[in-house]
Amino acid sequence: MKNLNIKNLKKTYGKGDSKVNALDGINLSIEPHKFTAIVGASGSGKSTLLHCMAGLDKPTSGNVYLDDIDIYTLNDTKLSEIRRREFGFIFQSFNLIPVIKVYDNIVMSVSLDGKKTDKKYIDELIDKLGLKAHKNKYPNQLSGGQQQRVAIARALANKPSVIFADEPTGNLDSKTTKEVMDILKLCVKEFKQTLVMITHNDEISKMADKVITISDGKIV
């Protein structure tokens, strides 16, 4: 179990007249093994917050603690190790690699980490995500919902403590959205993972254990 704590996080883009305070002093504790939804108007700072929390974008000031580690005090090697081992990412665009098969897309980050693939766990994941029949296909042979499930399997392959998702169902129809959400809820309930998800969808934020609303870079 890993605790994620955000202290007085600020992120500024640009300079002078074009300066934007994308994050303006965010304090937040993400509850482990729970589903936290982040909502707010477009441009309010949700993606910036998620990227800063996930070690993908260095804040201008403030701290992101994973347990007692202030992640942005680490060097690049250590920070990317944390990203690979502790975090999983799911975006609106699936970002699958078109020239390699579904199975290889899923295990890619595990092999990048120089770890041996836990084949039993990966097979279980593929099974649960309904991808068994598609393992040896290429991403473009799959529907949007199937591709997003591959992206989810890839995010989970490393058994991350925290899954960060930025509007993962933004491009999906309502039936596929439900399937994807069922799987992500299973991650929280069964695999004991922490889920932090940005969403515009009221139906989805209703499923969350906690909803955080961002407005002009602040929690309201």
Ligand code: ADP
């Ligand atoms: P949201 O995800 O809630 O739509 P973002 O976090 O993407 O909001 O953006 C917050 C604010 O920061 C917006 O005003 C946006 O224009 C600005 N912003 C985001 N990324 C950049 C960037 N790379 N350069 C300049 N401004 C940015």
Ligand code: MG
């Ligand atoms: Mg966004």
